Amino acid sequence: MIKVLFFGRLRELLNCSEIQIDDFELGSVANLRVLLAKKGPKWAEFIEGNNALVAVNQDMVDESSQIKTGDEVAFFPPVTGG
Amino acid sequence: MIKVLFFGRLRELLNCSEIQIDDFELGSVANLRVLLAKKGPKWAEFIEGNNALVAVNQDMVDESSQIKTGDEVAFFPPVTGG
Amino acid sequence: MINVQEADFDLNKQYTMLRAKDNTDGAIVTFIGLVRDFNQGHDVTGLFLEHYPAMTQKSLEKISDRAKKRFNVNQLDIIHRVGQLNLGDQIVYVGVSSPHREEAFSCAQFVMDFLKKEAPFWKKETRKQHNKDVWVETNQKDKEALKKWQ
Amino acid sequence: MINVQEADFDLNKQYTMLRAKDNTDGAIVTFIGLVRDFNQGHDVTGLFLEHYPAMTQKSLEKISDRAKKRFNVNQLDIIHRVGQLNLGDQIVYVGVSSPHREEAFSCAQFVMDFLKKEAPFWKKETRKQHNKDVWVETNQKDKEALKKWQ
Numbered sequence: 486m487i488k489v490l491f492f493g494r495l496r497e498l499l500n501c502s503e504i505q506i507d508d509f510e511l512g513s514v515a516n517l518r519v520l521l522a523k524k525g526p527k528w529a530e531f532i533e534g535n536n537a538l539v540a541v542n543q544d545m546v547d548e549s550s551q552i553k554t555g556d557e558v559a560f561f562p563p564v565t566g567g
Numbered sequence: 568m569i570k571v572l573f574f575g576r577l578r579e580l581l582n583c584s585e586i587q588i589d590d591f592e593l594g595s596v597a598n599l600r601v602l603l604a605k606k607g608p609k610w611a612e613f614i615e616g617n618n619a620l621v622a623v624n625q626d627m628v629d630e631s632s633q634i635k636t637g638d639e640v641a642f643f644p645p646v647t648g649g
Numbered sequence: 650m651i652n653v654q655e656a657d658f659d660l661n662k663q664y665t666m667l668r669a670k671d672n673t674d675g676a677i678v679t680f681i682g683l684v685r686d687f688n689q690g691h692d693v694t695g696l697f698l699e700h701y702p703a704m705t706q707k708s709l710e711k712i713s714d715r716a717k718k719r720f721n722v723n724q725l726d727i728i729h730r731v732g733q734l735n736l737g738d739q740i741v742y743v744g745v746s747s748p749h750r751e752e753a754f755s756c757a758q759f760v761m762d763f764l765k766k767e768a769p770f771w772k773k774e775t776r777k778q779h780n781k782d783v784w785v786e787t788n789q790k791d792k793e794a795l796k797k798w799q
Numbered sequence: 800m801i802n803v804q805e806a807d808f809d810l811n812k813q814y815t816m817l818r819a820k821d822n823t824d825g826a827i828v829t830f831i832g833l834v835r836d837f838n839q840g841h842d843v844t845g846l847f848l849e850h851y852p853a854m855t856q857k858s859l860e861k862i863s864d865r866a867k868k869r870f871n872v873n874q875l876d877i878i879h880r881v882g883q884l885n886l887g888d889q890i891v892y893v894g895v896s897s898p899h900r901e902e903a904f905s906c907a908q909f910v911m912d913f914l915k916k917e918a919p920f921w922k923k924e925t926r927k928q929h930n931k932d933v934w935v936e937t938n939q940k941d942k943e944a945l946k947k948w949q
Contacts, residue, residue: 492701493771494784543704545767559701559769563787566698566729566770567682567741567761567900574851575921576934625854627917641851641919645937648848648879648920649750649832649891649911661811668833672886675835678828678907683818685825685898736822748835750911751944757828758904794901 486554489521492561495537499527514539515548517558536562568636571603574643577619580609596621597630599640618644651713653705655732658742667744669723676750678757682741684734692777695735696785701769705729712763720756722747727760729770762794801863803855805882808892817894819873826900828907832891834884842927845885846935851919855879862913870906872897877910879920912944 489504496502509517522529531537537560541550552558571586578584591599604611613619619642623632634640650666652658660681667677684696709727717725728742743760747753772785800816802808810831817827834846859877867875878892893910897903922935 490701492769493699493773497784540701540704540769543701543707557703559704561701561769562771562784564765564767564769565772565785565787566700566768567765572851574919575849575923579934622851622854622919625851625857639853641854643851643919644921644934646915646917646919647922647935647937648850648918649915660814664810664831668887672834672836674833674887677831677833680900680904681814681827682900683824683827684822686822737818737824749940750830750832750908751940754830754904754908758900761900790899790901 487517487552488557489517490557490559492559494562495531495560498531509552510554512552513548514541514546514550514552514558517552518548531560538563569599569634570639571599572639572641574641576644577613577642580613591634592636594634595630596623596628596632596634596640599634600630613642620645650726651706651709652728653700653702653709654728654730657730657739658728660742663726663728663742663744667724667726667746669746673748674723674746675748676746676753678745678747678750678753680741680743680757680761681739682761684736684738684740686736693736693774694777695733695738695775696740697733697773697775697782698731698740699771699773700729700731704769705731708768709764712760712767715763716756716759719759720745720747720752721749722752722756725756725760727764729764729768731770733775759798762791762798765791766795800876800878801856801859802878803850803852803859804878804880807880807889808878810892813876813878813892813894817874817876817896819896823898824873824896825898826903827894827896828900828903829895830891830893830907830911831889832911834886834888834890836886843886843924844927845883845888845925846890847883847923847925847932848881848890849921849923850879850881854919855881858918859914862910862917865913866906866909869909870895870897870902871899872902872906875906875910877914879914879918881920883925909948912941912948915941916945 518532522532540559600614604614622641723746726744745753745756774783873896876894895903895906924933
């Protein structure tokens with residue numbers, strides 16, 4: 486089981502702030518994106534836009550990063566704080 | 568007539584904060600230095616050290632700058648404010 | 650000290666906390682970011698600042714650690730506000746004390762540049778007609794700002 | 800606003816004066832220089848700041864004008880103290896407000912770099928035994944700091 490969070494514009498686009506995925510075992514961030522894209526056209530759009538940053542357990546990571554059971558994964562647009 | 572001021576370490580070295588020179592007509596900063604050097608060994612020292620900055624009428628200038636009657640000339644060490 | 654908070658902050662209080670007691674500070678630099686009127690004529694009333702609570706503090710601590718390793722500073726404090734803010738409100742505070750002014754300036758700039766790139770905050774402009782609220786876009790300048798630290 | 804004064808200054812008051820009323824400020828940078836303990840073990844108690852009164856204000860105004868021409872800033876304020884100061888005392892304040900943080904940081908640094916090179920102030924360390932007071936030397940770093948503005 487992994488937890489996946491969405492923030493900002495992306496949360497609004499998907500109309501979803503958090504999902505749980507029970508059947509995700511081992512795989513990379515890229516693998517997870519492919520899985521999420523199957524959830525519908527808006528989900529596919531955010532993958533293709535390739536504009537979503539990703540953090541695993543609150544650290545920014547890249548596409549090849551491995552995800553394991555229990556991880557908290559977050560997708561979000563480029564940050565605009567400060 | 569011109570007024571010549573000294574500041575900081577230089578004022579202490581010469582034991583003098585201000586002099587008036589009545590017989591200085593037209594000339595450059597370099598000419599004035601030569602005139603001042605004749606006032607004694609300490610005066611010659613500060614000229615030779617060449618470490619004194621110079622301002623004419625409160626603006627920093629270089630050696631070739633012309634001085635005219637009524638000007639206020641100031642010699643001082645490198646500044647250390649801030 | 651690193652704080653992510655809804656409450657406003659007080660520069661004077663921060664400055665007092667920032668000054669070392671042992672007279673080793675020669676320089677103090679503070680940066681304050683304010684809610685600015687980006688889009689005149691759009692009835693912008695302020696900003697809503699969304700964040701990723703579990704990550705924001707951690708992210709700022711990482712930036713702070715990197716800055717402290719790189720620059721000779723005595724103290725480095727960061728405050729970032731979240732939630733609803735009005736035009737002119739304070740958003741972010743960075744305060745640095747150091748023996749030397751170059752290090753103090755560079756450290757504060759370094760923190761702001763990385764905060765703008767890595768800390769998980771998102772600004773949404775709030776407008777008089779709420780159905781027209783708009784997410785603020787990142788700007789190219791902020792991306793390029795990081796080049797000076799390479 | 801440019802002031803050369805014996806009196807201390809209050810950052811909070813300066814900050815209030817610095818913030819624009821029209822919400823065009825996105826960034827405020829302040830710099831404060833403090834009397835630092837340079838020479839531990841020499842019984843340094845503070846500094847005496849000598850200046851060239853007819854020239855100091857004029858010199859700071861020149862630096863301020865140059866900075867305002869070069870950087871996009873809303874307001875730029877400078878205060879420099881003179882006379883007898885103790886360890887830990889505030890010496891100098893530079894405050895800048897601007898729409899953009901890069902401009903605010905650069906402007907404050909520019910002012911400090913040129914102030915250190917051109918403004919006619921001289922520091923003398925005062926020590927417990929007054930016959931051992933020593934003029935502070937310029938440092939090489941301050942000379943080199945100007946290179947970044949060429």
